[in-house]
Each structure stands twice: as structure tokens, then as C-alpha cells.
């Protein structure tokens with residue numbers, strides 16, 4: 001008999017009922033160190049007092065009104081994102097996939113409204129992940145997610161990640177834009193080089209295309225910058241943001257320049273829940289902390305410390321690990337064997353991590369961790385590695 005919850009996930013046999021900082025507690029009282037953050041979402045850890053207070057206060061005041069009316073908390077969040085990024089304007093939705101779809105709509109509408117309705121195709125990259133809607137599984141083009149859901153949505157041309165030549169060759173008279181993750185997360189923590197991102201920017205300018213970034217996973221301080229592209233000094237035209245934006249409350253956002261969003265006039269896009277007061281309160285509170293003095297610098301420092309310890313771990317266990325990759329607190333441990341198996345082994349040691357493609361174990365801890373959590377994680381990783389051979 002099919003379970004009441006549609007069985008689309010292969011879940012671990014764990015259920016958490018309480019969280020505090022970097023720790024989660026099961027119903028039977030076991031404590032886990034959370035180095036997954038609900039897949040890069042709980043960036044301030046669980047039940048951060050400032051977020052709890054902000055959401056509780058908003059919940060007692062007003063939850064939802066719809067976008068038929070002005071939402072002051074939404075205006076405030078948009079203005080803060082505009083003040084701190086390349087963007088001039090923001091559309092709010094409820095998830096990463098929706099933020100990517102919204103970005104794709106901005107790309108098409110821009111070309112349509114600037115005299116190029118024939119330009120609708122978007123160049124995307126092999127091994128990408130952009131979400132699970134029909135358009136986003138088509139954009140990523142991975143058979144693992146598309147199989148059984150064909151035909152794919154038309155309008156995407158995949159080329160190899162990090163190949164500027166292939167991207168250039170794929171440009172045609174019908175190309176509207178380029179969509180890329182600065183670091184492929186789901187794909188196994190694979191970083192785009194600075195030259196690759198800068199090359200895509202130059203190519204987009206040369207051919208009149210828009211550059212859309214998917215920073216759903218890399219954003220909100222995860223890499224030590226507010227957004228990962230800042231490290232490459234590349235300014236996108238459009239960007240999808242979600243996961244960490246509200247510290248655990250469902251949210252998505254499409255950030256765009258005024259030029260890119262010129263066609264996004266009243267009636268062109270919408271969302272019932274998008275930007276509702278409760279989500280906005282959570283996101284504004286998250287931003288209070290992330291934009292606080294020294295916060296992003298501390299992510300860089302903590303990331304370096306964790307990275308250094310992981311390099312040591314890999315050196316001591318060459319039969320288990322091949323290497324470490326990533327940036328800030330978005331790190332991947334490349335395993336010799338199955339990363340899924342290693343993630344399961346880590347459950348027994350009380351450490352939560354996230355598997356990714358290419359046998360990589362993703363370490364995506366809350367950005368608030370310190371030396372004690374790093375020590376504890378390394379002890380658990382070393383114990384699991386010791387058993388793995």
C-alpha cells in the first residue's frame with residue numbers, strides 16, 4: 001500500500017523533533033551534529049533566537065495578505081537585497097526551482113521586449129541542478145531527473161561545464177541567455193573558475209544574451225561572500241536565490257538589473273504566497289545577522305579552518321577519500337567509494353551530511369559553527385573513515 005506521504009524520497013530512518021544551533025535531536029533523545037543544514041538552508045543553525053523572535057512577533061501580527069496589496073516587509077527586504085547586490089529589483093517566490101523559473105522568464109521576456117522574440121533558448125551546463133519542475137529538470141538535462149517525465153521542455157542547450165568553447169559554439173540566432181551555478185552543488189561541489197564566469201559574462205555581452213546565475217545553494221554567505229559570483233567580480237543580469245535566504249522558512253527570489261527586468265510589468269509574473277509577511281520577517285531577520293559586522297569574514301575564517309582539518313583527514317585516509325573541494329562552508333569530500341554509504345555510516349556517529357553526485361559528501365554546516373563543532377565533526381569523520389576500509 002502506498003504510504004500517506006508520497007514515497008518520492010529515500011529517507012534515512014531518523015526523525016528530528018527539536019533543533020538548537022548546529023544540533024538536532026530525535027524523538028528518542030539522540031543528538032546529531034548537523035553539517036547539512038537541511039541542504040544549505042538553516043544558515044544560522046536551528047532556532048536562532050533572533051529568527052525565532054522575528055517570526056513569533058510577525059506570526060502574532062499578520063501572516064498573509066497576497067500581492068494584491070503592498071507588503072511593507074517585502075519592500076524592506078527587496079531594498080536591502082538591492083542595496084547589497086548587483087540587482088535593481090527583486091521578485092519573491094517560494095522555492096529555488098521557482099526562482100530559477102522566474103529567472104528564465106525574465107531572460108525570455110527581455111529578449112522578447114527588446115526586439116528579439118526569436119531568442120528564447122538558454123545555454124545550460126552538464127551536471128547542473130536547478131530544481132524539480134518540468135522546466136528546471138529540462139534546463140539541467142540530467143537523465144536521472146528527467147527519466148519518465150519526458151518530453152523535456154524545449155529551449156535548453158546543454159554543454160560541458162567549464163567549457164567556454166562549447167558554450168560559444170552553442171550560441172545561435174535563437175539563444176536568449178546563459179544559466180549557470182557558480183559552484184555546482186548537487187553535481188558534487190564543482191567550482192566554475194573565475195575565467196569561466198568572466199568568459200561567460202563577456203560572451204553574453206558580445207552576443208546580447210543575459211547571464212543568469214543560480215545561486216540558490218551558493219548564496220547568502222555560504223561561500224564567504226554574500227553571493228559566490230562576487231569572488232569572480234562578475235555581475236549577472238539575473239540571479240535565482242532561495243535555500244538560506246530566510247534561514248529555514250520557505251522562500252525564493254529572482255534578483256535582476258533594471259535592464260534585464262524591463263519587460264516584467266504588472267501581470268507578467270506572480271505568486272500567491274511569494275513575499276508574504278511571515279517569510280519576509282524570517283528573511284529580514286536572517287539578513288540582519290548575515291549583514292552584521294564581521295559575519296561573512298567569520299565564514300571565511302571558519303571555512304579555512306574546516307578545510308585545513310579536512311585536508312589532514314584526507315591525507316590520513318587515502319583509501320577512503322580522494323580530496324576536498326569547495327569554498328567557504330560549501331565543502332565536498334570526494335570519496336573513493338560510494339558517498340551515499342559514507343553518509344549513512346556518519347549517521348551512526350551522529351553527524352549529518354548530504355550526498356552529492358560524483359561520490360562527494362557535502363559538508364554544508366550552519367554558518368555560525370565554531371571550533372568546537374569543527375573538532376566534533378572531524379572526530380566523527382575520522383571514526384567513520386577508520387571503519388570504512
Ligand SMILES: *Cc1c(COP(=O)(O)O)cnc(C)c1O
Pocket residue numbers: 094095096097098100129130131132181185186214215216217218242243
Ligand atoms: C536546491 C537547488 C535548487 C532547487 O531549489 P528547491 O527549493 O528545491 O526548488 C535549484 N538550484 C540549485 C543550485 C539548488 O541547489
